[in-house]
Amino acid sequence: MNIFLRYEISVRELDAHILTGLIAASRGHRAIVCDWPMMMRGILLRRRQPGFVHMNSLTPGKSALIFHRIFKFFGYQISSMDQEAGIQRLSYEGFANGRCGEQTVSSADLVFCWGPDDYAVLRESYPKHRRKIIMSGSPRVDLWRPKFSSLYVSPKQSPAPFVLILSSLGGPLMYRRLHEVLISHRRSGYLDRNPEMELQLVGQYKEGADLMLAYLDLVRFLSLKHQELAIIVKPHTSEDPEIWQGLLAGTDRVRVDTGTPTSQLIRQSVAAITSGSATAFETELSETPLISFQPMGMPHRNSGFADSLGKQAKSVEEVHTALAKILSAGYGKCLSSSPKPATLRLSEKVYFDDNQLASERMVNLWERALKRDSRLPAGGSIFSMPSEDLRYFMASAFPFLIPLFVRKRTVRMPIGAWKCRQLPHLNRKLVRARVQQMRLILGLEDSVSYRFKGRRGLVIEPSSSFSIKGNSGV
Secondary structure (H helix, E strand, O other): OEEEEEOOOHHHHHHHHHHHHHHHHHOOOEEEEEOHHHHHHHHHOOOOOOOEEEEOOOOOOHHHHHHHHHHHHOOOEEEEOOOOOOOOOOOOHHHHHHHOOHHHHHHOOEEEEOOHHHHHHHHHHOHHHHHHEEEOOOHHHHOOOHHHHHHHOOOOOOOOOEEEEEOOOOHHHEOOOHHHHHHHHHHHOHHHHOOOHHHHHHHHHHHHHHHHHHHHHHHHHHHHHOOOOEEEEEOOOOEOHHHHHHHOOOOOOEEEOOOOOHHHHHHHOOEEEEOOOOHHHHHHHOOOOEEEEOOOOOOOOOOHHHHOOOEEEOOHHHHHHHHHHHHHHOOOOOOOOOOHHHHHHHOOOOOOOOOOOHHHHHHHHHHHHHHHOOOOOOOOOHHHOOHHHHHHHHHHHHHHHHHHHOOOOOOOOOOHHHHHHOOOOOOHHHHHHHHHHHHHHHOOOOOEEEEEEOOOEEEEEEOOHHHOOOOOOO
16 A cells, blocks of 8 residues: 655654654555655656545645545545644634535545544534544654654753743734735635634734734843743744744844754753644643743634643743743653643543554554555546546646656745745755654664655655565655
8 A cells, every 4th residue: 555645834744744654664555755746746647556645634625626536536545634633722613614524524535533622523513424534643642752752852962941932823923914815715715614714814813913022022021031041932834934033133042943843842941832832732741841821812813722731821920930930840851651641631632542653543544444445546547537627637736746847946836825835855864863763663673664755755665665566656
């Protein structure tokens, strides 16, 4: 079986896909971790035996349905786990309305869920498809376990003590301006499905602007009051780090970090400060002290569950007091044992199984599904597809493939909204280290091999890959 694990935001999803790929390869399968264009080329050129295409969401819309038909035309089954998660919200119901639809759920073969909340909502919303909706847990949560803490340990020379600001504020910090967000959501059909979303997006932008000003005051205040600490600001992937750098220029001991993995920064920090970010879950599980900064009411951000984690602070003075207590008490962490206090609360949103990783469960389900329904590619070439699908592919999908055939990758995606999603080349040194560390942790040093494919692809396969059918390049 060949499994395409498409990543959209590498710093968020890449490590989890590598973990899933290693486990799949240990079972005799081949995993291709790649971006959208490489996945499309691998599928459309039909140089792989059919298996599964693992999607990041089941967002309803014409393009999603046609792509699903294209995948199935070539014999692939479809699974999905929403990488946006929505776990920071009090309820998943409103989030699900914009992220799933009857037709996309119907065309998927497996729908994986993070935990009890999204599992219950999806099964209630789509009763006809209850059997394909599975509470598997997320591979991203697997990496939050103590078992994998060595992936993100401090380097040989421990960094100076620092407090971590996990920015997920949006508003003026985003790459995309407000009108671009509204236009994008209009074209994607979100605003047609939920007319109230337009007001919510505008409200989120306003709240993001207010939060930005509050965080600027916070960083400057902490810089003055805690001169023994450095301050690292970690922008969200949708935020422009240059804006942060410009706003904080001249502030002592402040650094805007874009290259270090968030998980590593969380584990190395004295404490982490955030507002309504999903990284609050990982911070809690890593037993790093967490301060949830809530300087104002934020009804449009809908991040109440994440805001309830850690120590709540409504002013810069309260943050200062909480941080002083953390420093005076020390911040020794116990990464070698199960994070029991956090697990009890977080289990409302994320599923844990002490005996099995979520990535292992997903591979098991892929294997079972393929045994039940082993599909073959449709006969003929791409031009034998239904005319509507072919016309749409030529008009909409082909531009995604153009950069693959330009040697120097000088062609950019022609959509302004993709500015914040332009994927950097894989950091081969970092990816190589991650794969080797995970193989060691999982005991797969000899049974699994890997190779880079282009600048944005990673193929993970059994070491004896020559014995597997369909062993040709992506």
